[in-house]
Amino acid sequence: MDKAIGGYNQLELRSGGHYHKDALRLNTARNCLEYILRVRNYKKVYVPYYTCEVILEPFNKLDVAYEFYHINEELNIKDDINLTEGEAILYTNYYGLKQSSVEQLAKKYGPRLIVDNAQAFFAPRINGIDTFYSARKFFGVPDGAYLYIDEELTEELEQDVSYDRMQHLLKRIDLSAEAGYDDFQQVEHELCNQPIKRMSKLTEAILCSINYKKCAQIRRNNYLEFDKSLSDCNGIHLDVDSNAVPLAYPYLADDVDLRNCLISRRIYVPTYWPNVEDWAGNDAPETLMANNILPLPIDQRCGVEDMNRIINIISNGTNSFV
Secondary structure, X not given: OOOOOOXXXXXXXXXXXXXXXXXXXXXXXXXXXXXXXXXXXXXXXXXXXXXOHHHHHHHHHHOOEEEEEOEOOOOOEOOOOOOOOOEEEEEEOHHHOOHHHHHHHHHHHHHHEEEEEOOOOOOOOOOOOEEEEEOOOOOXXXXXXXXXXXXXXXXXXXXXXXHHHOHHHHXXXXXXXXXXXXXXXXXXXXXXXXXXXXXXXXXXXXXXOOOHHHHHHHHHHHHHHHHHHHHHHXXXXXXXXXXOOOOEEEEEOOOOOHHHHHHHOOOOOOOOOOOHHHHHOOOOHHHHHHHHEEEEEOOOOOOHHHHHHHHHHHXXXXXXXX
């Protein structure tokens, strides 16, 4: 089809390139995992208890066996897992802070390691290791994911269409974050059980307009600002290396009301992940982390003033929470 010339104007986005230039561009991170399972034909995969329930979608869809494993308080694998023929292990680069653990696991398990970098968009892929990333967790896009794999499916994939998943992003700009929340929830629901598709043209255009260097620097600066003020009272201690670009600042709080206190001040802190308690049980360390870690926002829309506002609320505790 010939290019349309003239007529009404369109969104004007910066012309750039993808951060993950050599990766396959797909519609969702869970479909990247499905792609891996279909290519590799694994019989069984070891999966962390501490992960999102949607990660099980491709296993259920393809009838691939999985077995949960435990992690410790440093977010490293606790169980002694020895893979047999036809098996693989999935590990999450939690908060984008566990790249050193990924590197150690790559040495141990080789190409039968699958790396979930949904929380680590800027983490490098290790050669020969199947690795996937989520764009939605780091940027204002309706969908989109990247997959590094050395073998591709032979079938032709349909390209996704995303314009009808933009409502929450547009409402947040034009109205408020709260006005778009129901639309955001609807998009989350619509992305469930989607077939594997190529990334939409709209998502590609948005992702190619992002100043990734600037985003990475802001995230690092905000993380370090939190760490400077909160590390002494933080119940979890994770090292941030010189190249890490975190998703959020994980703050393990003693105050169970702190999350609601922050939300009441329009500081929206998600829960990763409410399904963990059902899987791992009440007494598991993963359940403690899922219920009590507050992933404090450090994204590129925030600055030092925003970090100080959050720090002040945490320092004052919930005594001022009405």
